[in-house]
Amino acid sequence: MQYVTRILARNSAPFRVGRGVHQVERGLNRLSSHRRAIMAGMATLHEPARETPVWHECDVCVIGGSCTGVFAAIRAARMGAKVVLVERGGAFGGVATLSLVNVWHSPLDTVFEKPIIGGLTLELMNRLKSRNVVTEQERSPAWAWAFNPYEMMLALDQLVLEHQIKPLLHSMVVQPLVEGDRVTAVVVENKSGRGAIRARYFIDASGDGDVAHRAGVSCYYSNHLQPSTTCAIMEGWDSIKPADIGALIRDHRAEYDLPLGFAWGANLPQSQLYMLAGTRVQGLDPSNGDELTQSEIEGRRQVRAFLDIIKKYVPQAKVNLVGLPARIGLRESRHVKCQYQLTGNDVLHGKRFDDAIANGSYRVDIHHSDKPGLTFQYLDGTASYLVPGEPAVQGRWREPIENDPTFYQIPYRSMLPGTFANLLIAGRMIDADTPAHAAIRVMVNMNQTGEAAGVASVLAMRSTNDVRTIDIPALRNTLAEGGSIII
Numbered sequence: 001m002q003y004v005t006r007i008l009a010r011n012s013a014p015f016r017v018g019r020g021v022h023q024v025e026r027g028l029n030r031l032s033s034h035r036r037a038i039m040a041g042m043a044t045l046h047e048p049a050r051e052t053p054v055w056h057e058c059d060v061c062v063i064g065g066s067c068t069g070v071f072a073a074i075r076a077a078r079m080g081a082k083v084v085l086v087e088r089g090g091a092f093g094g095v096a097t098l099s100l101v102n103v104w105h106s107p108l109d110t111v112f113e114k115p116i117i118g119g120l121t122l123e124l125m126n127r128l129k130s131r132n133v134v135t136e137q138e139r140s141p142a143w144a145w146a147f148n149p150y151e152m153m154l155a156l157d158q159l160v161l162e163h164q165i166k167p168l169l170h171s172m173v174v175q176p177l178v179e180g181d182r183v184t185a186v187v188v189e190n191k192s193g194r195g196a197i198r199a200r201y202f203i204d205a206s207g208d209g210d211v212a213h214r215a216g217v218s219c220y221y222s223n224h225l226q227p228s229t230t231c232a233i234m235e236g237w238d239s240i241k242p243a244d245i246g247a248l249i250r251d252h253r254a255e256y257d258l259p260l261g262f263a264w265g266a267n268l269p270q271s272q273l274y275m276l277a278g279t280r281v282q283g284l285d286p287s288n289g290d291e292l293t294q295s296e297i298e299g300r301r302q303v304r305a306f307l308d309i310i311k312k313y314v315p316q317a318k319v320n321l322v323g324l325p326a327r328i329g330l331r332e333s334r335h336v337k338c339q340y341q342l343t344g345n346d347v348l349h350g351k352r353f354d355d356a357i358a359n360g361s362y363r364v365d366i367h368h369s370d371k372p373g374l375t376f377q378y379l380d381g382t383a384s385y386l387v388p389g390e391p392a393v394q395g396r397w398r399e400p401i402e403n404d405p406t407f408y409q410i411p412y413r414s415m416l417p418g419t420f421a422n423l424l425i426a427g428r429m430i431d432a433d434t435p436a437h438a439a440i441r442v443m444v445n446m447n448q449t450g451e452a453a454g455v456a457s458v459l460a461m462r463s464t465n466d467v468r469t470i471d472i473p474a475l476r477n478t479l480a481e482g483g484s485i486i487i
């Protein structure tokens with residue numbers, strides 16, 4: 001009982017989603033499912049021991065098939081590794097495809113002069129550009145590329161097959177198996193039942209750190225968990241102008257029980273369709289089954305409310321809902337404790353690292369969980385606070401200096417849990433504090449962590465047999481030889 005009390009004290013502010021209060025569940029959800037069941041007084045049962053067939057044996061097993069995971073798999077495969085890629089959805093691409101977030105940020109530094117991101121991010125964009133399914137802006141802090149997410153899905157299938165990667169879709173990793181300081185296998189469940197994948201190296205690119213967490217690596221949650229968002233594809237979006245969706249939500253949110261989030265979106269290239277990302281589901285942990293279920297339903301309820309507001313208050317508009325995502329878009333859940341926690345100071349001051357494997361220029365972008373709107377902080381010392389329907393509040397987070405940094409870096413240490421010789425993490429759960437995560441979480445950055453994990457696992461296989469002791473200059477050189485920009 002003492003433990004429950006401590007958790008509730010830490011999460012003392014009750015939070016609302018729709019009309020529900022979820023304080024107690026949130027505290028309990030920080031525990032393993034077994035301990036949670038015991039603490040909640042739930043009945044438990046003992047499953048009989050069973051023999052599990054080994055479905056695949058490989059050099060590198062990547063768990064999670066967003067671009068982070070796909071890029072990890074491709075880089076390992078290009079170095080000759082036999083790779084299995086496991087994805088719980090029916091397609092690759094993660095949030096970019098299954099959640100319809102069709103916007104990638106700039107591969108240039110903050111003043112749009114120096115290229116800082118290359119590798120598979122550019123390769124994939126070039127493929128999509130060759131099909132004329134990308135809109136490009138060269139000098140915008142808002143976004144650099146808006147793409148058709150369905151076309152990206154098709155391109156990723158092709159890339160996976162071209163590299164002889166063994167794909168497993170509709171397959172969820174449910175349990176890692178561990179011996180000493182090595183993960184020996186992961187257990188997967190899909191329509192065929194339950195099977196294992198044995199591998200020499202594992203890359204957890206699940207976004208939620210499922211493998212690391214279940215293998216016993218220490219994990220944590222931010223006190224300001226960024227909200228999740230259900231996107232929607234709309235037809236006829238231009239017809240609501242000159243009304244402003246942000247102001248409409250602000251003015252009518254009480255009637256529709258909507259939180260004051262932040263509405264933005266992007267056109268799907270070569271179409272009349274618009275991707276709207278305006279819902280805000282806060283206070284629920286997407287790494288918990290019940291809360292993820294509530295999030296999905298609440299996100300769709302908010303899309304319904306937007307459509308109803310438009311119908312009632314902009315009756316001349318001809319907006320139709322033509323697409324909902326396969327799943328709610330997730331910004332943040334569990335983080336994995338690694339050998340170094342990247343901080344907001346590191347990011348905002350452009351700190352350089354000897355083991356840097358990624359560069360980024362996207363601003364600190366905090367979707368607040370404790371107040372409306374969002375805050376941007378830029379590397380040039382400026383900041384803005386935006387609330388839908390209100391003028392932006394401009395300011396500074398620091399005094400001007402002579403030479404502003406123009407990009408930041410992500411070190412290899414922040415994706416190295418250190419507990420296991422053959423486990424790396426890549427993607428949004430890497431070790432980063434709240435402001436650092438708010439900047440680095442964008443896909444052009446996470447893609448690079450995937451590429452680094454793929455290369456690092458093969459280098460370990462060829463040398464020390466331990467991802468903790470690989471030669472860092474060799475990692476950086478090999479990434480650069482494969483097209484990554486390493487500074």
Ligand SMILES: Cc1cc2nc3c(=O)[nH]c(=O)nc-3n(C[C@H](O)[C@H](O)[C@H](O)COP(=O)(O)OP(=O)(O)OC[C@H]3O[C@@H](n4cnc5c(N)ncnc54)[C@H](O)[C@@H]3O)c2cc1C
Nearest residue numbers: 064066068088094095173206207229329330427428442443
């Ligand atoms: C509404 C919204 C708008 C955003 N806007 C932008 C933007 O404009 N530009 C931008 O770059 N970023 C944006 N982001 C942030 C960005 O999308 C995420 O931070 C990024 O996708 C994280 O990448 P990831 O690979 O770590 O995770 P994800 O994209 O979440 O991928 C994780 C993958 O792992 C799979 N998986 C999870 N668990 C398992 C398991 N146990 N077994 C097998 N597979 C598993 C999932 O199905 C998923 O495909 C936005 C996010 C949201 C939600």
